Amino acid sequence: MIFGHIAQPNPCRLPAAIEKGLDFLRATDFNALEPGVVEIDGKNIYAQIIDLTTREAVENRPEVHRRYIDIQFLAWGEEKIGIAIDTGNNKVSESLLEQRDIIFLS
Known part of the structure; x- marks a missing residue:
């Protein structure tokens, strides 16, 4: 990151x-x-x-991309962005890798 x-x-x-x-x-x-x-x-x-309106942290899921890289840019307002290291051992809650290049983690 x-x-x-x-x-x-x-x-x-x-x-x-x-x-x-x-x-x-x-x-x-x-x-x-x-x-x-x-x-x-x-x-x-x-x-x-x-x-969008920022949601509470508990409403969001960590995500991983394999094909694209995200550049997160907040034009106005404020937001907290959490991070985690993708060790390859994280539990997958939903994979949309083929459709949207995104894997949601638990």
Whole structure:
């Protein structure tokens, strides 16, 4: 996991795909966008614009992706994001790997 603030330069070199995603975040006026999918580099790199109300932690499930990487960006408001290490031994509660590239853990 890489953690930082969009306004601060990253001290380490990141993969080109992540840099493209970060460039999109820096250059985008999120007040002007409707919820939906925005392609950044076709289907290879895209943004899901989601307008939601933060839920309580107990209402969420940890998740893992195998094909895509998430860049979590909060345009306004505040939210706590939990993390866990994917050891490969975590208990799977639901797998939607084929349909949505997501596995939910217990």
